[in-house]
């Protein structure tokens with residue numbers, strides 16, 4: 001493996017090296033393994049040039065980390081797996097960088113193919129803890145729900161009524177997968193779900209839906225979870241197995257252009273659209289077009305929207321000033337009744353749903 005001091009680096013490699021060092025600065029405390037690996041990568045031109053093969057928009061440290069993780073998930077006997085908290089029960093704590101460099105050298109072609117062809121992809125079921133709050137408040141008003149999750153990824157949040165929830169000791173549901181969500185600030189038990197809502201039909205819409213029964217697609221989704229968060233990794237695996245058993249229909253399509261057709265596909269029940277960490281991908285103008293598309297649908301029918309989005313990344317949703325600048329995620333319920341739109345902000349919380357604070 002050639003080290004940086006042995007050959008002059010191209011501007012591209014210099015830029016990637018800086019990205020890796022910036023990554024270390026922001027992830028050092030919450031992702032110690034990736035921070036250590038990133039330091040090693042920043043000093044190794046031959047690893048940086050693997051990432052340079054990715055298309056410009058995907059040339060990010062997380063793309064390379066996901067590719068390496070994907071190789072380890074496919075080949076659990078690889079020596080580097082011994083340092084991964086989610087892959088090794090007796091994980092090593094000495095320097096992982098020599099094993100990393102050796103793997104990247106030996107599997108260079110495979111890694112280049114992965115960074116060239118794959119897009120980082122996530123599906124975080126912890127957000128169901130927040131979505132459930134919105135869906136339950138809604139179900140108390142309208143009864144059974146027909147659920148369309150826009151930006152559904154593998155459709156895991158369509159399993160929202162199949163998980164078991166623990167909101168700081170308030171328990172709901174009896175599923176095998178437990179989601180814990182702490183309550184910070186006032187407890188407001190009356191806002192917590194007393195029972196799971198009845199969901200009579202469910203559908204996902206995503207530009208790139210992940211097929212939960214396709215081993216390669218599943219492995220890539222798992223590879224995009226950081227190994228320093230073994231709890232997330234484990235519950236993702238369990239949820240993917242659940243999704244493979246209880247298949248929800250996923251449509252490949254665009255959040256705005258295909259919204260009307262997707263809503264039309266819903267079965268009986270009050271139509272409710274959910275979004276979590278997808279509207280940020282649309283840009284401000286796209287966010288306004290999405291809301292216009294919802295307004296057009298809500299003009300002639302009862303309709304609701306439960307969003308769990310980051311206001312600072314979704315200005316097109318015209319957030320109330322008290323939350324507009326927050327970098328937390330905010331749960332908001334929009335209702336269209338008799339052609340009129342109303343909305344309320346319910347809670348803010350951790351982007352992965354580990355806790356919430358009431359705003360209602």
Ligand SMILES: C[S@@+](CC[C@H](N)C(=O)[O-])C[C@H]1O[C@@H](n2cnc3c(N)ncnc32)[C@H](O)[C@@H]1O
Nearest residue numbers: 123124151153206207208254255276277278281
């Ligand atoms: C960060 S993931 C969030 C997935 C899921 N909502 C969750 O909370 O785990 C964003 C998802 O939005 C999808 N997406 C991005 N732009 C989209 C668009 N214009 N229309 C539909 N889906 C889109 C991506 O393919 C990806 O699955």
